Amino acid sequence: MPGFELTARQHRALEEICDAFCPGGNGLPSARALGVADAVVAAVALNPREGERRQLAALLGLWDSRPLGVLGGAGVNRFSELPREQRERVLLAWGESRAPQRRAVFQALRRAALLFYYMLPGRDGTRNPVWDAIGYDGPLGPLESAPAKPLPITPVDHDQRLECDVVIVGSGAGGGAAAGVLAGAGLDVIVVESGDYYDDQDFDGSEYGALTRYYMGAPSASHDQSVALLAGSCLGGGTVVNYSTSFRTPEEVRSEWASHGVPAFTSAEYTASLDAVCERLGVSQEYNEPPTREQKLQAGCVKLGWHVDAMPRGVRNCAQGKECGYCGLGCRVGAKQSGLKTWLSDAGQAGARMIVRTRIERVLVQGGAARGIAGTTVEGHHLVVRARAVIVACGAIHTPALLRRSGLQNPNIGKYLKLHPATAVWGVYDEELKPWEGVMQALYSDQHRDLHDGYGLKYETAASHPHLFIAFSPWRGAREHFALMEGLSNTVPMGVLLRDRDGGEVRVGRDGEPVVRYKLSPFDAAHVRTGIDGAAQIHEAAGAQRIYAPQNRWVHYEPGRGSRERFMSEVDAAGYGPGQLMLGSFHIMGSARMGGWPATSACDPTGQTWDVRDLYVFDGSSFPTASGVNPQISIQAIAHLGARGLAARLT
Numbered sequence: 001m002p003g004f005e006l007t008a009r010q011h012r013a014l015e016e017i018c019d020a021f022c023p024g025g026n027g028l029p030s031a032r033a034l035g036v037a038d039a040v041v042a043a044v045a046l047n048p049r050e051g052e053r054r055q056l057a058a059l060l061g062l063w064d065s066r067p068l069g070v071l072g073g074a075g076v077n078r079f080s081e082l083p084r085e086q087r088e089r090v091l092l093a094w095g096e097s098r099a100p101q102r103r104a105v106f107q108a109l110r111r112a113a114l115l116f117y118y119m120l121p122g123r124d125g126t127r128n129p130v131w132d133a134i135g136y137d138g139p140l141g142p143l144e145s146a147p148a149k150p151l152p153i154t155p156v157d158h159d160q161r162l163e164c165d166v167v168i169v170g171s172g173a174g175g176g177a178a179a180g181v182l183a184g185a186g187l188d189v190i191v192v193e194s195g196d197y198y199d200d201q202d203f204d205g206s207e208y209g210a211l212t213r214y215y216m217g218a219p220s221a222s223h224d225q226s227v228a229l230l231a232g233s234c235l236g237g238g239t240v241v242n243y244s245t246s247f248r249t250p251e252e253v254r255s256e257w258a259s260h261g262v263p264a265f266t267s268a269e270y271t272a273s274l275d276a277v278c279e280r281l282g283v284s285q286e287y288n289e290p291p292t293r294e295q296k297l298q299a300g301c302v303k304l305g306w307h308v309d310a311m312p313r314g315v316r317n318c319a320q321g322k323e324c325g326y327c328g329l330g331c332r333v334g335a336k337q338s339g340l341k342t343w344l345s346d347a348g349q350a351g352a353r354m355i356v357r358t359r360i361e362r363v364l365v366q367g368g369a370a371r372g373i374a375g376t377t378v379e380g381h382h383l384v385v386r387a388r389a390v391i392v393a394c395g396a397i398h399t400p401a402l403l404r405r406s407g408l409q410n411p412n413i414g415k416y417l418k419l420h421p422a423t424a425v426w427g428v429y430d431e432e433l434k435p436w437e438g439v440m441q442a443l444y445s446d447q448h449r450d451l452h453d454g455y456g457l458k459y460e461t462a463a464s465h466p467h468l469f470i471a472f473s474p475w476r477g478a479r480e481h482f483a484l485m486e487g488l489s490n491t492v493p494m495g496v497l498l499r500d501r502d503g504g505e506v507r508v509g510r511d512g513e514p515v516v517r518y519k520l521s522p523f524d525a526a527h528v529r530t531g532i533d534g535a536a537q538i539h540e541a542a543g544a545q546r547i548y549a550p551q552n553r554w555v556h557y558e559p560g561r562g563s564r565e566r567f568m569s570e571v572d573a574a575g576y577g578p579g580q581l582m583l584g585s586f587h588i589m590g591s592a593r594m595g596g597w598p599a600t601s602a603c604d605p606t607g608q609t610w611d612v613r614d615l616y617v618f619d620g621s622s623f624p625t626a627s628g629v630n631p632q633i634s635i636q637a638i639a640h641l642g643a644r645g646l647a648a649r650l651t
């Protein structure tokens with residue numbers, strides 16, 4: 001387990017930075033009083049990349065020195081000697097620096113300080129007083145009637161060697177579906193997951209609890225902080241925290257994927273797998289009561305004459321009300337048909353063993369074939385599982401890292417990463433909307449789905465809890481930012497979800513850890529621009545009083561007073577580069593893609609790696625290109641079809 005300890009000087013510098021972002025006042029605690037710096041230290045301690053931890057410590061060691069003051073815009077003064085306004089100016093100078101590395105530092109510090117300030121509970125475990133000040137409801141608390149956790153977990157409390165037919169690494173959308181199919185076919189299956197097992201009784205709607213326990217800790221952003229990376233990391237993976245939106249792979253995307261040398265994508269078998277997955281998840285448009293924030297999406301689109309439709313959702317007996325807005329923090333009432341409720345439950349009933357809190361370090365390869373895996377539990381016990389076949393389903397960031405650590409050489413491993421970069425334009429309305437409540441994604445608009453050659457974007461919203469707001473909104477000073485937070489209850493995000501054509505890559509460091517490199521190409525940036533303009537139009541048509549952009553600079557207009565054309569030219573001036581535009585990724589894909597040829601893909605049309613026999617990849621990495629729709633159904637269908645083929649071979 002990595003560690004991170006700061007000297008007193010470094011810790012003080014971190015506290016001063018956090019206080020500059022969130023000074024409190026008027027009866028509210030400062031970041032220091034809430035323990036924000038300690039929370040940041042605890043989060044950084046989980047980053048396995050020692051180089052990054054050391055860089056942060058070095059920066060903090062220098063932060064309050066005169067040389068860094070000169071470089072950072074504090075003149076000959078130390079940061080700690082400056083009055084509040086000047087400290088803010090120093091931070092903003094980092095954020096607007098010409099050097100992308102300095103903008104990256106600003107974004108990392110901004111995100112860390114603000115997120116923990118608004119997510120942490122109060123010092124004594126009570127409500128954070130800031131929630132009341134901004135009118136945010138805060139966590140729901142645990143549900144007394146939540147059932148006990150049903151899945152049997154196999155303990156690994158000493159060094160252990162196990163055997164089975166198929167071992168699956170990662171239990172998310174891909175790994176879970178594969179486990180359900182293979183165990184159902186009578187094979188002896190072991191699923192190994194690095195995260196822990198959380199279920200209904202653990203889900204209390206706390207942002208802090210969810211983000212520090214069920215979400216991926218590292219990497220939390222691309223190398224230059226230009227895209228925040230969100231993924232699940234627990235038994236069930238992303239299916240536990242996702243928003244239950246359940247699109248089938250679009251027909252034109254199936255054809256595009258088939259043209260990459262995988263004819264199965266246009267086959268009746270793939271259709272049957274899509275059907276089976278949708279059936280298992282109960283996908284329907286029955287639980288789609290639009291919450292207040294989506295009524296704005298609906299009203300805006302209707303007024304503009306734009307496409308708007310009900311979202312297909314993978315839920316059963318969904319409560320729909322306030323509860324539903326906490327979906328991304330885990331569904332307390334068990335309505336979300338996550339892997340826990342579906343495939344892993346099926347696999348468990350068919351006798352599959354599930355191991356949690358165990359990170360797999362490598363695949364064991366003998367004579368060119370995969371024969372098992374080796375890893376270590378959180379407590380430090382070694383685990384070896386021997387098997388006839390291995391499935392890697394660690395998600396599209398950690399899958400290429402595991403393949404590389406296992407010695408695979410195909411140059412396409414890690415390439416062709418797609419992120420569906422997402423951003424949000426904010427609309428402030430007269431009435432209180434509580435945008436963190438109600439069905440997560442009841443509606444969407446495909447108005448700009450195909451802007452060029454099948455590439456474009458979707459408009460979707462998401463429940464706006466503080467963590468989501470902070471991810472996509474600017475900080476221009478503590479007072480201004482707090483005023484934005486005070487408006488949270490009246491503010492709606494109009495989400496723009498890009499189908500990216502050009503993408504990035506996952507590189508794997510000498511330490512075996514993944515680093516995500518991603519740059520928005522001019523082609524993709526032009527589509528983001530259309531999306532920002534389109535989202536502003538929806539807000540304007542829906543009656544927003546004020547609209548602001550997801551740029552690092554403050555760019556806004558008031559319909560009726562300012563014009564959208566001028567707003568967009570200011571958005572252009574604020575830029576779409578790293579640290580200039582807030583982007584996040586919820587959909588991570590393509591980094592070990594399937595294809596017909598080893599020269600352009602990492603895995604063959606059955607999902608088996610070109611390098612090593614009996615080693616399969618069934619997860620978001622498998623996509624030949626971006627799906628253009630929220631990907632969980634496509635991932636599960638690929639795993640379903642691939643696991644059917646593997647079961648036929650092994651039984």
Ligand SMILES: Cc1cc2nc3c(=O)[nH]c(=O)nc-3n(C[C@H](O)[C@H](O)[C@H](O)COP(=O)(O)OP(=O)(O)OC[C@H]3O[C@@H](n4cnc5c(N)ncnc54)[C@H](O)[C@@H]3O)c2cc1C
Binds near residue numbers: 170193360621
């Ligand atoms: C907040 C959020 C909302 C989303 N909403 C939607 C939505 O509404 N609809 C939709 O279609 N998609 C949604 N997605 C995306 C979707 O959930 C993911 O695309 C999907 O879960 C990815 O599946 P996967 O199998 O590739 O990997 P994951 O589901 O990410 O699973 C990978 C698992 O592998 C584990 N792992 C990684 N490395 C190792 C290792 N070395 N050893 C052992 N275990 C390891 C991880 O801990 C993780 O649990 C959302 C994602 C997020 C984060």
